[in-house]
Amino acid sequence: MKLPIYQVDAFSNHLFGGNPAAVVLISDQWPTDDVLQKIAIENNLAETAFFQKRENRYQLRWFTPEFEIDLCGHATLASAHIIFTELHDKGDKIYFDTVSGELVVTKKEGLLQLDFPSRMPEEAIMEKSMLKAFSIKPKEIYKSRDYMLVFESEIEIRELVVNSSMLSASDFGKGGIICTAQGDEADFVSRFFLPGASVFEDPVTGSAHCSMIPYWSEKMGKEKMVAYQLSERMGYLECTNRGDRVLIAGNAVTYLKGEIMIE
Structure with missing residues (x-):
């Protein structure tokens, strides 16, 4: 074959x-x-x-x-x-x-x-042992397929350090962890982590935006937005909220x- x-x-x-x-x-x-x-x-x-x-x-x-x-x-x-x-x-x-x-x-x-x-996340609680893996404490925690941690600013997303060993040791299951905040130049920014996966920080994650788009659309009162994923390789996404669907x-x-x- x-x-x-x-x-x-x-x-x-x-x-x-x-x-x-x-x-x-x-x-x-x-x-x-x-x-x-x-x-x-x-x-x-x-x-x-x-x-x-x-x-x-x-x-x-x-x-x-x-x-x-x-x-x-x-x-x-x-x-x-x-x-x-x-x-x-x-x-x-x-x-x-x-x-x-x-x-x-x-x-x-x-x-x-x-x-x-669209995957609008709902307010959630994350185990304290998992939260300790993040160098900066999020201001809000949500979950859909993935956990979504909301931070104060883009600089916090850029400077965030995540302990992969602590997260991988937890009983996490499938899905990942979105870390997001309002952007300086983009409407919102993010990073995405996969505990236990061979690629711990994903460079650009389209499916994670299925949760971020409805969240930020509601927060910002905007239907169309631009997003950056702040990995080393960087990602640029044009996003639109359509209710039960999102365009990326x-x-x-x-x-x-x-x-x-x-x-």
Whole structure:
């Protein structure tokens, strides 16, 4: 079995920025889940996306090196980028069928725009042992799929130090921890951490914005916003609140393409 593979830097307009994702095309029979998981482990990126065309739609799945995940923004953006640029899809919309339902990616003003479900977080309590892992105390704590910690300012997000060992030792389960605040130049900024994962700080996390967009939209009274994810690689996202849906737009750049050979 030979599988085309691509690597894409998502939410960036230049190489070595944004969040790298592997994208694998399944043209015939799907490999077993065990093989898909091993490919994700071998790639050793935050996510590997697998997609297969079915008439005018695509089935899409995402795997971290640890497990299959229910929603991933940057790997969806990367998959759409490959379909448009390498598979030369002539339309301006791509329809994905996923475990999170139908996801649509649209070409819009030079960007690729994701249409994702909104995940408004609710007030929550985090265990004191987990909070001790953060060098700065958040002013508010929320949770949807991920915990969301709200801080006073962008400088706190930039200067935040997180003890990965303390978090990884906790019984955390799936999901991650969003750290966010109002931005100085952007409307809001964030960083995203995954306790126990091979990539502890994710460079740019589209799915985390499914919670931040409705939260900040309500707080700021704005429908359209710009967001920066303040990782070392940086990410730029144009965000729109649509009630039960959120729109997340960004760029993507192809880094490499090749072939996986499986006996």
